[in-house]
Amino acid sequence: MTGGPVTVRRRAGPAGLLLVVAVAAWVYLVTRWGGMQAMPGTMGLGLAAFLAVWTLMTAAMMLPATAPVAALYARTITVHRAPRMVVFTVAYLLVWAAAGLPAYGLAAGLGRAASLPAATGTAVAAAVFAVSGLYQLTPLKDRCLARCRSPIGLMLRYASYPRTSRDVCAGAHHGAFCLGCCWSLMVLLAAFGVMNLWAMVALTAVITAEKLAPAGYLVARVVGFASIALAVAVFWFPALAPGLTGGGTAGM
Template sequence: MVRLTGGPGGPAAVRLRAAPAGLLLVVAAAAWVWLVTRWGGMPAMPGTMGLGVAAFLAAWTLMMTAMMLPATTPVAALYARTITAHRASRMVVFTVGYLLVWAVAGLPAYALAVGLGRAAHLPSAAGTAVAAAVFAIGGVYQLTPLKDRCLARCRSPIGLMLRYTSYPGASRDLRAGAHHGAFCLGCCWSLMLLLAAFGVMNLWAMVALAAVITAEKLAPAGHLVARTVGIASLALAVAVFWFPALAPGLTGGDMTGM
């Protein structure tokens, strides 16, 4: 157990909660700055936007850093309370473990982007049908029990903290970060799938989805947010046949990146 001076709400407790949250928010802010300066103003384009696998994975990891870390700050703060020594360095390892999961997820994301990029060059009706399928898959998953289970773990991670404190050895922080990252991946992959329709590097879509992810995990009505987004995605699966520009990443619409 972590000992705090000044009582549960004293200055030491406040600093303990704020430090890891501040670390993650600073890293996320730096990632957003890079994305805006690198991709801001570019139109949403289908597929990988011409990036090779290494460049795509680097950009993907920065995207996940920007989009996911803000919603992870409460868990990081809670995990920090289980650490009694070398807190800063160990929280860095925890964060690295978390981001490694999303970096690895970039490999199937790249393969999907390549395939869907080719679909964007098919006749317009085919591209629209693929976009509808992407919206439908993402929407259906948002309404499944598996989504609810993963989201519940992200929203109420006390049980996970008990598990993490039982991890032995020097790999504890890396394993804890990766384990939590796996639950976040299970919770949010359907939202990332929507980037295929909106355009992988579409900054407007990234900002909107980051807001949804944060609301799902932190808002009191987070489960309702998840279900609302699922229903909206199913509605988009129908609407895209009349308004193909809703899916510029697959239909060549004119939505700009930011």
């Protein structure tokens, strides 16, 4: 009987594709930025370069947790599975690339705050931690996380999309829910340093746990309360926010 292994390969293929892309993104980021100190703001990058780095970051951090959804969506595709999954993945990443535009503006503004007196940078860091933590506890966060954790309903919705644009719409739609779920975690990089690779690893673990672990909702709340605690603690320990207080840390 050969049906079992073939089925396993079909299910594992799309997830494996996303994991390969994520690993490639991590390899590039570590090779290019590893060993460098966490830098404030846009790291001196122009808009185009920042968007390229931002998209690589989101691919590295988001795709591991998205792989199971991609595998589930792939099961609804009967022909041309590989190219259609590429379209789905590209559409998903384009949502995050578009989010890089406001992220660039935010990073530029916060970078200026880092050059102001230390008390100002600390206050801004506290605000970043507080906003992130409070959003983690909101119903909107729960709603977006629910779509990421239980995407069966989304699969039924995607099946109703026009065939010619289904993969683009499905990837973008899931990317939008993922953005709604995870922007509050990504914004923490403004405080930790945009290319603080240790922070990226930790946040990737949080994102993956929120979406895939049985206690994902609990993880989201724990991180929310922890972020609020950091909003208070940073006044006594400014080095908790090297991206805004100048306490640079090695990338990796």
